[in-house]
């Protein structure tokens with residue numbers, strides 16, 4: 001195969017090396033080092049496992065726009081997750097209408113007719129009634145339990161926003177509240193719906209007593225008819241307090257990893273279940289009430305409240321480069337459930353519509369990088385970001401079947417992007433497996449078009465990672481670079497994570513050809529998980545980190561921009577032992593990663609002769625334990641790294657314990 005060659009020389013590609021890197025590396029002898037990608041370890045984000053809606057996206061109301069439908073999930077319809085309530089023997093009606101929506105992209109809305117507002121009885125025949133009857137206010141309304149449950153604490157504040165219009169002659173009093181399941185009011189504010197056109201109403205609720213099953217309630221307490229839509233409740237504190245923002249604790253976990261890039265919005269979500277379900281970036285920007293919601297290929301619903309603007313903003317907030325992946329104008333090959341009889345399979349945008357589609361791709365680059373005077377740059381500025389986002393990477397396609405239809409469309413998009421934006425680094429795709437027909441064909445397309453970077457995906461057993469740790473040593477240095485866009489071993493035990501760490505030393509060693517890598521999937525919500533092995537598991541109140549997370553974080557927070565050979569001496573015949581040495585020219589630190597995937601301790605010899613000055617004390621961070629150890633909600637810290645210091649010299653030995661990843665950081669400045 002053309003792609004493979006012996007690793008004899010290193011050709012420095014134009015893609016990821018900065019011109020002044022050598023001038024910053026006075027501490028190492030150039031003979032013993034080579035530049036590697038400084039973007040190597042990033043994150044893959046996909047709205048799978050309720051990672052976005054109900055997860056990272058901090059919106060608390062489920063089905064806020066009444067756009068749920070049986071297309072999302074056979075059990076769902078526009079009023080799913082909303083309950084019609086009439087406390088105090090009130091009565092009226094609730095229905096869904098589509099005649100005059102807030103925006104045509106958001107067609108469904110609720111019409112609430114409050115015909116009679118009763119009273120909350122305190123007694124029955126002189127006998128006190130249970131508090132479940134006597135609490136709360138009378139009225140006609142709707143309530144929403146959120147995504148599973150909404151957890152509130154005393155003193156917390158929540159921002160409420162919704163669209164409403166007065167349909168009756170008279171205005172309608174509406175109490176917006178947070179309540180416990182018995183109807184006790186935890187926080188509330190009264191508003192009057194008195195505009196005959198759609199109007200945005202807002203309130204801030206301060207919780208006087210918290211509850212783990214808080215519900216959002218909108219209750220009309222006077223007679224009249226109103227329309228309601230896009231009912232949204234956010235905690236006051238989101239990540240960096242961004243409006244329409246992200247759940248602070250989960251976003252912080254991702255920020256803590258210091259990823260060099262974030263790939264979004266997927267995964268299979270990108271190419272979608274049929275042409276109509278592709279993720280089209282333009283429908284995910286602008287005011288949330290104007291975005292086009294749609295089914296999520298993973299069996300639920302996408303509000304796209306976490307849309308392109310929010311993804312780019314998050315990348316900027318944590319110093320990660322954005323890597324948006326756009327469909328290659330073909331849908332997922334599994335569309336319609338191809339594995340079952342009757343699936344539609346891959347579908348392609350008709351050729352006569354391709355110019356329009358290509359323009360959509362080009363417009364993204366203008367939206368991200370264009371001046372405020374450009375058509376799309378102006379839209380970015382209007383959303384609150386006049387400065388460019390400095391987009392460098394664009395992915396086209398997600399592990400598509402490499403058919404003639406794909407190839408034709410990918411070629412058209414690739415050529416158009418490179419013609420207009422030659423500096424954009426375009427990432428192509430090579431199918432869903434590490435080898436096989438699509439992989440070969442995907443690479444053939446990449447070789448023919450000289451695609452900058454090609455995205456490989458594989459989910460494998462840990463033993464595969466161990467036996468294939470030298471995979472990239474054999475890659476052609478003169479061909480496309482590799483983005484290992486999705487990979488994981490099947491499991492979240494320590495052994496899985498250590499096998500991944502062992503493989504990652506091979507990615508670093510080949511950081512001149514592997515320009516980027518990201519473990520997948522990233523986030524998984526407890527009880528709502530479609531993909532079994534993930535990096536972070538969370539509930540509405542908490543999370544736990546897998547050993548795989550720790551391994552990823554140990555690599556991403558200890559990356560370098562040079563690989564230094566011959567520092568680590570080990571038994572090369574032992575496949576369970578691996579190591580890598582990188583140098584970070586920004587900090588001047590030498591970083592050693594030593595992996596032992598076996599059941600006995602293993603010896604490493606370290607030789608720092610390539611470095612002029614080295615500190616005598618080093619920081620050691622180590623993840624180790626039983627091969628089967630794993631974390632869980634009950635035992636969140638069963639496996640976690642431990643940090644200490646050791647004395648080091650120009651030559652020293654290190655014994656790495658069984659089943660461990662050890663990161664040794666040594667200062668040279």
Ligand code: AHR
Pocket residue numbers: 046048266267268269398399432457486520521531
């Ligand atoms: O990461 C989960 C899924 O695995 C992705 O959506 C898809 O690209 C791959 O098959």
